[in-house]
Amino acid sequence: MTDLNTAQRLTPQPVQGWASGAGPTGSTVVVDPTRRYQTMTGFGASMTDTSAWVLTNKLSDAARRQTMTELFSADHGIGLSMLRQPMGASDFAVNGSYSYDDMPAGQTDPNLAAFSIDHDKAYIIPRLRQALAINPKLTMMANPWSAPGWMKTSDSMITGSLKPEFYDAYARYFVKFLKGYRAAGLPTDFISVQNEPLYEPGDYPGMSVPASASAAFIGSNLGPAVAKSGMNTQILAYDHNWDVPAYPEEIYHDAAAARYVPGTAWHCYGGDVTAQTVSHNDYPHAQAFLTECSGGTWQGGTAAAFEQSMALAIGVPRNWGQSVVLWNLALDQRNGPTNGGCQTCRGVVTVNDDGTVTKEVEYYALGHASKFLRPGAVRIASSVPADAPVSNVAYQNRDGSQVLVAYNGTGTEQHFSVQVGTRHVSETLAAGAAATYRWTDPGRTAATGAGLGWIDLDLGRGPAGTPGGRLVQSVSAGLIGSLNSVRLGDRWLTYSKPFGAELRSAAVAQDLSRAGWTVAASSSDPASPVANMTDGDLSTRWSSGTGQGPGSWVGIDLGAAQEFNQVVMNSGTSPGDYVRTYQVETSPDGVTWTPIARGQGSTDEMVIPLPPTTTRHLRIASEASSGSWWSIHELNLRTSTAGPVPATPPGQKLVRASGTLSDGTQVTAVYNAGRNDAQVDLPLSGFGYAYWLPSTAAVTFAVQPVN
Incomplete structure (x- = not known):
C-alpha cells in the first residue's frame, strides 16, 4: 500500500481471506484469468x-x-x-x-x-x-x-x-x-x-x-x-x-x-x-x-x-x-x-x-x-476503470500467482470487492492511494462470462512474437468513439484505417473550383494567414499559431450550396502539424451545425471520404490536444460521379470475427492474412467507396444509430 497522506510507502498489509460466492452489492473489480494478453517485459x-x-x-x-x-x-x-x-x-x-x-x-x-x-x-x-x-x-x-x-x-x-x-x-x-x-x-x-x-x-x-x-x-x-x-x-x-x-x-x-x-x-x-x-x-x-x-x-x-x-x-x-x-x-x-x-x-x-x-x-x-511481477508475467483481464472508481490491471506470474495493481483516483475513500471466479475479498482504498494484491489461484478459475467493458475479437494464431500468441482486437465503446466515422443517413459507419488502408472511389475525384470561397479559422499565426490554404501554392501554409486543442477549427463559406464527397487537407512541408482528431460539420446558414464525419488525422495529403454531401458552409474542428500547431498548406473539396463498388475479388485470405458490445453495438474485425492488399466489404451500403486492407493489417467496423 502507498498512501501519500500517511507514512505508508509500499507498506505490507494484513493478509486478507477469500470468501465464497459473489461479493456484496457495490463496486466490484472482476478478474478473469482465462482471458490472457501480452507477456510483460519489464x-x-x-x-x-x-x-x-x-x-x-x-x-x-x-x-x-x-x-x-x-x-x-x-x-x-x-x-x-x-x-x-x-x-x-x-x-x-x-x-x-x-x-x-x-x-x-x-x-x-x-x-x-x-x-x-x-x-x-x-x-x-x-x-x-x-x-x-x-x-x-x-x-x-x-x-x-x-x-x-x-x-x-x-x-x-x-x-x-x-x-x-x-x-x-x-x-x-x-x-x-x-x-x-x-x-x-x-x-x-x-x-x-x-x-x-x-x-x-x-x-x-x-x-x-x-x-x-x-x-x-x-x-x-x-x-x-x-x-x-x-x-x-x-x-x-x-x-x-x-x-x-x-x-x-x-x-x-x-x-x-x-x-x-x-x-x-x-x-x-x-x-x-x-x-x-x-x-x-x-x-x-x-x-x-x-x-x-x-x-x-x-x-x-x-x-x-x-x-x-x-x-x-x-x-x-x-x-x-x-x-x-x-x-x-x-x-x-x-x-x-x-x-x-x-x-x-x-x-x-x-x-x-x-x-x-x-x-x-x-x-x-x-x-x-x-x-x-516477474518478467514473463502475463496480463489477464480485469474490469475496465469505467466499471469501478478504482483503476486497475491484473497479471499472472509464471509461478501461478496472480497480481492486481489498483489505484483510487477519486477524492474519497472507496470500498470495493475483488472477484475471481467464485471467490471474492472486500477491500478499502483511501483517496489517492495505490495497492497491489497478490494471491495464488487454488485451481483453474472458470471464465466469468462477463464482458468486463470490452470484447476480444480473435482472428487466429499470429506469427512468432505476437502478443498472447493470437491476433486479437480488443474493442470497447470508448475505442469505437476514437475511430473514423461517417454519417450514412440515420446511422454512423465506424471504421479503423491502418496505415496503407484505402477507401477507393469508383471514379476519379475532381477538385471543386475555389472561386467565391471565404475561409476562416479560430486562430492564425500572423505569418501564416488563412488565405494561404487556398492560394494554390504548396510552399505556403495556414498555421494555428498555437498548439492544437478542442475548439480549434477552420471553416469554408462556399458562397452557395455545392456537392462534394471528399475533404482534402495537405500538410506539405509541415508533416507533423496535421490535425490529430477531427470532426467535419456542415451548416446551411453558418449557425446551426451538423456533424457528418469524425476521426483520426494523418500527415501529407489527408483525404476525408464522405457520401455525396451538399452544403454551403463546412467546418473542420479539432477534437484533441497536441503540442504541435495545426497547419494546412492546401485545402480542397473534391467530387466524383458515383459508380458501382467493385465486387470483392475471390481468393483473398481474409479472417473475420464479430461480437456485440454491452450497448448493443455490432462490431466486426477483418484481418488480411494474404500477401497482397485485399478488398473488404463494408457493413453498410451507400458510401460509394471500396475498402482496401494491407497485408497483415486488420480493420474494425461498427454500425451505430445517429442519436
Whole structure:
C-alpha cells in the first residue's frame, strides 16, 4: 500500500481471506484469468549519462550499493527489470554532447576507424553491470539521440538528418556499439533507430527521421546488419509520442522493414495511451513498449505526480504495453546535470548534495508493479476503470500467482470487492492511494462470462512474437468513439484505417473550383494567414499559431450550396502539424451545425471520404490536444460521379470475427492474412467507396444509430 497522506510507502498489509460466492452489492473489480494478453517485459527507467554519473560520483560506495539494491532487487527493493540506454549524449549528459565516433568539423570517418565506447567505461558501464548483477533478468534497450555529426546534413549532433550516403556506415555504427557492449557483459535486447524522430531540439542532440526514411534504413541497412551480426537484438519502431501512430504503422506496412521490427516504442508526451490499443488493433501482431515518460515539477504536487505515474503503471499495460520505462533513473537535487533540454524533469530517485537519496513518487508507482511481477508475467483481464472508481490491471506470474495493481483516483475513500471466479475479498482504498494484491489461484478459475467493458475479437494464431500468441482486437465503446466515422443517413459507419488502408472511389475525384470561397479559422499565426490554404501554392501554409486543442477549427463559406464527397487537407512541408482528431460539420446558414464525419488525422495529403454531401458552409474542428500547431498548406473539396463498388475479388485470405458490445453495438474485425492488399466489404451500403486492407493489417467496423 502507498498512501501519500500517511507514512505508508509500499507498506505490507494484513493478509486478507477469500470468501465464497459473489461479493456484496457495490463496486466490484472482476478478474478473469482465462482471458490472457501480452507477456510483460519489464518496468524501469533510463540509465542516462547523468544518472550513471550521479550514482557514481555523488554517493559513497555503501550508499550506492544500497540505492542500486533498492532499485533492482525485488527482495530488498522494487525489482526494476528494464533499462533504456542512450547511445551517446542526450539532454542529460554531464560533459556536453558526444557520440562514439566524433570527428573535427568537415571531416568524416566512413570506416569508423575512430569508433570507441571508452566514454561509457568510466561510469555508465559499471552502473549497468551492477544493475545486471543485482537483477540478472534485466532487459536492456539502447538508442541514439543523434548520429555522429559528420553523418548528418547539419555536420552537428544538433538538428539535421542522416545523409543517405552514410546509411551503411550508421548501421555498422550500431553493430559496433552492440558488440562493444556485449563484450562488456551487457547484451542489448532492443534498439530503436532514433529517439523522438519527429523532433529536432535546438539545444541538445536530435535528428529528424521521417517514417519513410526509418523504414528504408531498417529494411536495407540496419536490419540486415544486425541480423548478420548474429546477435539477438530486436529493432523497435518509432520511439516517440502516442499522437502519431501512423509512424510505426508505416514501418509495419513496409515489407522490407517489417521483417525486422516486432513492435513499437512509445513516449507519453503527446496523445493518449489508448493509441497503443488502436495501433495494436490495426496491426495485431505488433508489440508495444512505453520507453520514455518523465515526471517533473510541472506536474504540481506529489499527489498529482503520483496519480500520473499510477496512470502509466496501469494504463500502459491495459493498452497492450509490455514495458513501462520512465526517463532518468537518478538526478541530483537540481534536476540535473543537464545538456540543454528539460530543466524540470525528475528522476526516479534524487541524489542530494549531502549524499542521501530521496525516493520520488515514481519509485513507488513503479514498485507497485515491478516488485510483484516477474518478467514473463502475463496480463489477464480485469474490469475496465469505467466499471469501478478504482483503476486497475491484473497479471499472472509464471509461478501461478496472480497480481492486481489498483489505484483510487477519486477524492474519497472507496470500498470495493475483488472477484475471481467464485471467490471474492472486500477491500478499502483511501483517496489517492495505490495497492497491489497478490494471491495464488487454488485451481483453474472458470471464465466469468462477463464482458468486463470490452470484447476480444480473435482472428487466429499470429506469427512468432505476437502478443498472447493470437491476433486479437480488443474493442470497447470508448475505442469505437476514437475511430473514423461517417454519417450514412440515420446511422454512423465506424471504421479503423491502418496505415496503407484505402477507401477507393469508383471514379476519379475532381477538385471543386475555389472561386467565391471565404475561409476562416479560430486562430492564425500572423505569418501564416488563412488565405494561404487556398492560394494554390504548396510552399505556403495556414498555421494555428498555437498548439492544437478542442475548439480549434477552420471553416469554408462556399458562397452557395455545392456537392462534394471528399475533404482534402495537405500538410506539405509541415508533416507533423496535421490535425490529430477531427470532426467535419456542415451548416446551411453558418449557425446551426451538423456533424457528418469524425476521426483520426494523418500527415501529407489527408483525404476525408464522405457520401455525396451538399452544403454551403463546412467546418473542420479539432477534437484533441497536441503540442504541435495545426497547419494546412492546401485545402480542397473534391467530387466524383458515383459508380458501382467493385465486387470483392475471390481468393483473398481474409479472417473475420464479430461480437456485440454491452450497448448493443455490432462490431466486426477483418484481418488480411494474404500477401497482397485485399478488398473488404463494408457493413453498410451507400458510401460509394471500396475498402482496401494491407497485408497483415486488420480493420474494425461498427454500425451505430445517429442519436
